[in-house]
Every structure is written in C-alpha cells, then in structure tokens.
Amino acid sequence: MRHNPARRAALLDAAIEVLARDGARGLTFRAVDTEAQVPTGTTSNYFTNRDDLLTQVGHRFYERLAPDPALFTDLLTGPRDRAQVTALMHEVVDRVSHFRSGYLALLELRLEATRRPELRRLLTDRIRADLDGNIAYHVQSGMPGDATTVTVLYLALNWLILERLTLPDLFPEEQIPDLITTVVERILPDPNAPA
Structure with a gap:
C-alpha cells in the first residue's frame, strides 16, 4: 500500500x-x-x-467537517445562555450544509452500514463519540440544558440539514435561520419566561 x-x-x-x-x-x-x-x-x-475505501471515507468526512478550534474558544468567552446555544446551532447547520457532498456521502455510508458490519461499527462509534463530546462540552461549559437537550437538538437539526440538502424546495433557504432559532427556542425554553 x-x-x-x-x-x-x-x-x-x-x-x-x-x-x-x-x-x-x-x-x-x-x-x-x-x-x-x-x-x-x-x-x-x-x-x-471497497470496504477499506468506504471505511476510510467515513474517517475523512469527519476530518473535513471538524470545526475550527477557535470557534470553541470564542464561544467560551461569551455568555452561556440560549442565545449562545442558538449561535452555535446556526454555525453547525451552516458548516454541515456547506459540505453538501460530504453529508450526502455520509447518508450513502449510513445506508451501506446496514449491510456492512464493520462500517456500521465505525459510524456508530464515531457518531456516538461526537454526540458524547458535544454533550460533555455543553454541560462542562455551563451552557443551559442537559444531555437530553443536546441529543434532541442533534436529532432535530440533522433532519433539518437532510431536508435542506435533499429537498431544498421544501423550506426556502431564507426560512432556514428562523427554523434553527425556533428549534432551539422550543427545545431550550427561556428560563426567564413565566411558567
């Protein structure tokens, strides 16, 4: 090799x-x-x-998708509130959406993973590690919400990205920022709102 x-x-x-x-x-x-x-x-x-190639593509996708480390430094200098979580979710959705071919390739890999145990293990381990890392960052940085908040945001915004990239006419592009904000607001209510 x-x-x-x-x-x-x-x-x-x-x-x-x-x-x-x-x-x-x-x-x-x-x-x-x-x-x-x-x-x-x-x-x-x-x-x-081919299995080796598919597995290595899975690794490469995550290498290319990794955020700029300065992003987390910048986020930690600001307030830990819902507005900060909203800004982070906008950044994530935009970063993933701008790597359209990578996300579509990941969807293909996920489908292939239903037939290829090694690829399924790779994707399961990698996505679990990312989700666990996001949860740990969220909780340790003092952001509002908990592990369930991060998990539900992950699930909701991944589906929004899927719709944005595969059926772009379903939600007009100018509507996407408001949808992201609404998702965060519904999942992470304003702590100052009357009960």
Whole structure:
C-alpha cells in the first residue's frame, strides 16, 4: 500500500464526491481514479478493497467537517445562555450544509452500514463519540440544558440539514435561520419566561 498522505486525502475527497453524486453503487476504484484525475489503478494502490475505501471515507468526512478550534474558544468567552446555544446551532447547520457532498456521502455510508458490519461499527462509534463530546462540552461549559437537550437538538437539526440538502424546495433557504432559532427556542425554553 502506498503512504502518500496528500494523495490518500485527495482520493478520499474524490470518493466523497463520487458517493454524493453516484451513490454507493457508483463508488468504484475506477470512478475514484477518474474523479481524482489520477492514473487508472491509483486508488487500488491505496486501499485494499471497497470496504477499506468506504471505511476510510467515513474517517475523512469527519476530518473535513471538524470545526475550527477557535470557534470553541470564542464561544467560551461569551455568555452561556440560549442565545449562545442558538449561535452555535446556526454555525453547525451552516458548516454541515456547506459540505453538501460530504453529508450526502455520509447518508450513502449510513445506508451501506446496514449491510456492512464493520462500517456500521465505525459510524456508530464515531457518531456516538461526537454526540458524547458535544454533550460533555455543553454541560462542562455551563451552557443551559442537559444531555437530553443536546441529543434532541442533534436529532432535530440533522433532519433539518437532510431536508435542506435533499429537498431544498421544501423550506426556502431564507426560512432556514428562523427554523434553527425556533428549534432551539422550543427545545431550550427561556428560563426567564413565566411558567
């Protein structure tokens, strides 16, 4: 196996694009070679088989989706209130939505995971770790709400992202910011509101 990290990353990025455009059935080594504009056979020099490629695509998606570490530093300097949670949720939805091909590729990976136990374990472990990390950050930073708050926000906003990327005419783009804010307000009520 070849070990050029830049080439491997480029091949995985190409695989993400193929998955997003053509689905899991269209993901072949030849399709990745073509997308990456490399000689035929290059992908097979980096990945032992299709399962290996799918698994590595799962890792690459999360590498590319990681937020800028400065984001968390900035958030910790402000107040820990519902407005801060709302701002964070807007950032997350926008960041994920702007990596459209990555999210669509992740959906394809999730479907493939129903048939591939190793991929299912990878995605389950990775998504569980992300959710647990988000819960820990939320609670430890003193943001309002609890683990259930984070979990419900995760579930609601992931579906909003899904609709935004797969059925963009369902909710007009200009409506998305208000929907995000409404989701946060419904899940995390104003502590100053009368009971």
